[in-house]
Amino acid sequence: MFRHSIRTLVVSLCALTAASPTVPALALAAPGGGAPPAPHTAARALHAQTLGDLATAMKGMAYAHAAYSLFAAEADRAGHPDLGRLFRSTAHTELNEHLHEAAALVGMVSTNAANLRQAIDGETYEHQVMYRRFADQAREDGDLKAADLFSEIAADEGRHRDAFRTALTAVTTGRGAVPAPPEADMVPVAAGLPKVKAARTKANLDTAMHGEALAHAKYMLFAAHAKQTGNPALARLFEGTAAVESHEHLAGEAALAGLVHNTGDNLRKTITGARDGATTLYPGFAERATAVGDTAAARFFRATAANEARHAAAFQEALDQMR
Structure with a gap:
């Protein structure tokens, strides 16, 4: 999710910096799940x-x-x-x-609702745009294993988006429940050469791995905040999704890319x-x-x-x- 996550951050900052080259530094977590505290004067x-x-x-x-x-x-x-x-x-x-x-x-990290909206935006981009494009390009280049993996991950990201949407409704309205976390299929990554041939596929795998790594890190931060604000079900959803991003998606991409020597x-x-x-x-x-x-x-x-x-x-x- 890196490319979209950072792009979203930059776009948000541009709106804040239209009249100024600076933007406010926020606190890591918002107490009680509410709005983030006002920045400390030193920040x-x-x-x-x-x-x-x-x-x-x-x-x-x-x-x-x-x-x-x-x-x-x-x-x-x-x-x-x-x-x-x-x-x-x-x-x-x-x-x-x-x-x-x-x-x-x-x-x-912001409120639970804002964290969910950020996650929904990233998963939507990966589901609808990034991984579908990567799959199409891999097929064009003859890297069929990569095309199949990218398509599979695109579908997973759609399910993640839907689960986060349901969780957002539960968090903001009190209606319904936070979905159970997904289970990760642990993918072993043995040392070996790349299993793809095209330079474009290799570059897309690198982009995808960086994105999945950042998604894992971000979701673990969101999970910690959900725990701190008394929402263990949301914490489990973020943790389970983080595990899929790392142990299944990134690991599958790493195996194809030959990351481990x-x-x-x-x-x-x-x-x-x-x-x-x-x-x-x-x-x-x-x-x-x-x-x-x-x-x-x-x-x-x-x-x-x-x-x-x-x-x-x-x-x-x-x-x-x-x-």
Whole structure:
């Protein structure tokens, strides 16, 4: 859901920034399921560029969490339990520390009703537009397995949209009940080469995986807010849908894309990504945030860069020990 989710965020921001280059930073969660609290005076308006950089960061963090989790499973299968634990702990940091902090800065989580509307918009786009287009393109390119998977996921996203619509009615009117959560079909992802041939299909799989990773992360945040506001049924719906997005959709796409290689190659890929985050991506974001006075975001980007440097060093040490 990434492409539509971030596009929705940017469109919303444009409406707010028509007369100003800044938009308000919101709190992560709204108490009691009501309207979000007024921004703290220290949480000044965030510049649109900063919000865009935070959106890019969240996309990368969600994807890193998903990829590292798959790399951890491969390390376990290959008889490297210590590496499995390293991948898993780093994945936890990406999702439960880095992404959560970024989500708080941008105000990703709102009321239960607003969270549902955001989810409905994303699922509708994926059901009606994105995955149908990806399926058509994969068929044109002769990647029939990918076409079948994209079509299957499109249908799933339609069911997710309908469940969220029913939940929204229950939340806003008190009529009806929140649907039971969907059950994920766990898809194993073994190390291997891509099972698609066309460059366009590979690019679409990459877009889809980033989207599913962000959807998983977002729905888990929404689930936590639903629990905090006394709606465990809604929390279960978000959690179940998050599991489908990650363990079924993303995993199926990863298997076709050949995302997982042998553990040595997975380590090298991870080191390259972490070093880029530490030396280029996050320092650049911090510099831009500083230039427009977004000091809290700049601090976050600098801290994340430092964490990425530590991750790179830990993974490099692990790779050296394998040689």
